[in-house]
Amino acid sequence: MNTLELTINGKVYAFTQGETILDVARRNDIFIPTLCYLKNASPTGACRMCVVEVKGARSLVASCTAPAGAGMDVQTESKSVVKSRKMNLELLLSSGSHDCLLCPSTGDCRLQDLAFRYNATGKRFERTKPKYQPDFSNPFLIRDFSKCILCGRCVQACKEVQVNNAIDYGYRGSDAKIIAKCDLPLGDSDCVFCGECLQVCPVGALSLKKARQKPRVCETEVVRTTCAYCGVGCQMNLHVKDNVVQMVNGVDAIPNHGSLCVKGRFGMQFINSDERLKTPLIRKNGELVAAEWGEALSLIAEKLGEYKEKNGADSIGVLASARCTNEENYLFQKFARAVIGTNNVDHCARY
C-alpha cells in the first residue's frame, strides 16, 4: 500500500485516510489553535481559529474539518493565517465583556491564552454591550452570556457526548445565543446537570456557582482519583485548594472518557462535611458510640452467627450498595451465598 503523505511547514508527514489536517498536526506536536474542536464529537467548524493555508486552495482552510490530502502543502502560521486568527481574536474579545481581571476563568481560558499568543488586545473594536442577562437559575452553574464566544462546544457535548439534547443555538446573526428549549432558564429545562458543558467551555461563559467565592482553577492542585459515588468508577481530577475540593473534572480515560454525572461533578462537598462518618458506630444503651473496625466487625459476625443458628440462614438478607464497585458487589453476594448460605441478595439500585 502506498503511504499517504502531506507537507506541513515544509516537513513531510505520513497520514492515514480519514485523518484531518488537524489530526496529523496534533499527532506530530504541531501547534494549531482551536476553540470549537471537541474530541469525541463531530466537528462543527464554527470558530475558524484553526484555519491554515493550503497551497492552491481558494481560501484559508479550517484544519479541524478538512481531510488531509496526499501532496497537500500546508502552512500553519503563514502571514495570512496569523492575520486571520488575530482578527478573529479581536472580534471575539470585543464582543461581550472580556475583563479577565474579574473572570473566574483567568488562567484557565483558551481565549486568553490565544490573545496572549497572537498579541490581540480586543481594542480594535468598541466593546459591545452584553445582550443577555446571566442565568443563575440553578444550584450548579452560572451561564454568563457576555463571555460566551458561541463556539458551540457545550452544544456538541450535550448533544453528542451526553446525548441530553438540552441546549442548542437560538436566534440568529449577532443575536445568536446558546439556549435551552424556548430559551428557558437552565433550571427549568431538560438539563440534567451533568456539567459536561461546563467542562468543555473554553472560556468563562460557564462557571461554577459561587465561582467568585472560590479560588480560580489555576490556583488549585490537581488530584487524580476514582469517583466514590457509584460502581461505574469514573476517573476524575479533583481541583483541590486548602484541603477542599473546589471543582471536579472528568479524565479522558476508561470508563468515562471525560464525562461525569451530576453526583460526581457537583457532589463532592460531603468530603468536608461535619456529619461525615469516619468510624463505625455501635449503638450502646440507645446511643450511637464510635468504635474501632475490629470491634464492629466482631459484633456483626457474632450477631449474624447467632441469627443463623436460631432462625436459619434464610432469615438473613443482604443488601448491597450502588456505591460499591462491581468487584465489591460480587464479593458481597459471594459472602451471602457461600458464607451465610442464603440467596437473599439484593442491591439498592433495584428498589
Add this chain to the structure above:
Amino acid sequence: MTHVTPERLQEMQAEYAARISEPNIRHLFICGGTGCHATGSLKVKDALHEEIAKHGLEDRVRVVETGCNGFCALGPLMVVHPDNVFYQKMTREDVAEIVSEHLVNNAPIERLMYKDPQSKKRVPLFSDIPFFALQKPWTLRNKGIINPESIEDYIGREGYMGLSKALLQMQPAEIIDEMKKAGIRGRGGAGFPTGMKWSFAAQNDSDIKYVLCNADEGDPGAFMDRSILEADPHAVLEGMTIAARAINATEGYIYCRSEYPLAIKRVQIAIDQAREMGLLGENILGTDFSFDIFIYQGAGAFVCGEETALMRSIEGKRGMPIPRPPFPAAQGLWKKPTILNNVETLANVAQIMVNGGEWYSSVGTENSKGTKVFALSGDVNNIGLVEVPMGTSLRSIVYDIGGGIPKKRKLKAVQLGGPSGGCIPEDHMDVVVDYEEIAKVGAIMGSGGVIVMDDKTCMVDMARFFLEFIQEESCGKCTPCREGTRRQLEILERICEGHGKPEDITLIEELSEMITSSALCGLGQTASNPVLSVLRHFREEFEAHIFEKKCPAKRCPALVDFKVINERCKKCGKCASVCPVGAVEWKKKEVAKINTDICVQCMSCYSACPFDAID
C-alpha cells in the same frame, strides 16, 4: 389511477393544438401571478366571466388564468389570443368595454395597450413590445400561455415528453451525458455544471438517494423561481423526475419558503395531478422506475438556501450550514447521496431531453450556455421578469428590455447577485451575461436579481443595506460572519451618519479579507462582495463621506446640506410647500432659499423640485 402512456401524451398534445387554434375561439390569457393577484387580476377575471356570460360568448371565449407573465409592473395584464393584443393595468371597470368593443365588435381598445415610455406611442401588437420581443423564453416557455393548474395544458405543450424520452429511450448515463453536452450550469448562483453534479451522485451507490429543488429564493429583489413555480410547476417536477432517473433517486423534496403560498398551492396541485396520471409515484409511465416528490416549507431564512443548511432544515434541525466535505453527492439529506438544484436549472431539463444538449448549447457564450432569467427591479421603467440568451449585454437588458431609467435620470450602477454580488457601474454596462465575464467586473451572476440604480443612489448606503440584510440573515454559527459582518455594518453606519474615520476603509478591507477567506459557508464568504465592489468602483464616494462629510448622492441625511441653485430655480415654490418644518423661504417670483439651521434633511424639497434646482 390510470397510467398515462407515451401514446396518450402525444394524443393530448394534438388535442391541445386543436383546442388552442380552434377557429372563431378567443383565448384570454389573464395573468395570475402573485404580482397581478396583488393588483387585482382575480377581480378582473371574475368580471370578465360575468360580462362574457352577459353577451352569451361562453362558447367563443375561454378565459385562462396563467402564471406570471413577467411584466409585473403593468398588472393586471392580459393577452388576447389569437389577436396578439396585450392589455395592461386593467380594472374591473374596463371589462365591459373590453368585452363589448374588442370581443364583440373586434375593435381592440387602444387606451389599455402598452405605451412605449420613450415614444409615448401605444403598441398594438403584443409581439412588438420590446420588453417581450427581445427575450428568449426557454425556461419561461409556458409563462402567460398555459393554465398552471392544468396538466392538460402542460402536456399540450410538449410536457412530459422529456421524461417519456428519458425513461423509455435513454439510459441514466445518457441523460447525464445530454446534460453535459447542454453545458447548463446551476442557476442558483454558483454556476456549477449540472451534468457533472449529477454524475457525482450517480457514482455513489445507495438504495436511497434524493433529488432536491431549491426554491428558497432569499435574495432581496429576486422572484424568478417563484414565478417559474407559479407559471409552470410541472416543468420543475418533470426536471426533478428526470434527474432522479439519472442518479437513481427514490424521493424528492421541493424546499420552498412559506412566503410563497401561491407557488406552494400550484406545485401541490401539479404533484397531485402528476401522481394521478402515473407521472409521479410508483412505476412512472408504466416502467419499473418509481419516484415521488414532496413539498417542504421553509420559514424563509436566506441561509436556508445554502445547500447544507437546507438539508438540515428538511431534517427538522436548525437551518445551519455544516462543513463540506462530505459533499451532498456523497452524504446529503439524511446522509444519503443527494443532488440539489435550483428551480430554474430544473425547469430547463425536460426541454434539453426533448431537443438535445446541442440544441441548448447552441445559444450562449463559450462557457455559459442557454438562457438566464432575471428579475429586473429598481430604477428601471419595465420592472419584471425577463429571460435573455447568455451573452446579452447588461446595457441591452437595462435599456432595450428594461426601457431605460425613469424620469430621465442617469443610470449609475446595476447590482447583480444581491447580497452576495456586486455593483457594476454605468461604464461597464457592455459586459455580457456570462459567469466569468461578470466575475471579472467584480460582481457575480447570482440567481438573477438585477437591481438598477439611478444617480440618486448612494453607493455607501447601498452597501450598508446589504450588510444589514446579511447581519439579519447570518446564522450566527461562525465567528467571521457573525462578528465580522456586524463590525462592517457598524463602520458603514457610522460613515453614513457622518462619523467615518480615516482608517475605516482599511479596516473594512481587512475585515473583508478575513471574512471572505475564513467564513464557514457561502453566505459569509460572499458577504463582503457588495462593499468591496463599491470600494472598487465608487471609492471616491466613500472618501467623500469620510473626509468631506458629504454624501454626493444626497441620500445620507446626516451628510447633506441642501441649498438652492439660483440659476436653475424657476421660482415655483414647490419646495416651500412640501417642507414640513418651514425651512424654505420663498416668496412669489423669488428664488427659494433654504435655512440650514431649520432644515432636518428630510429630502422633501429635493425630491419635489421639478427642475433639479436643489443640491
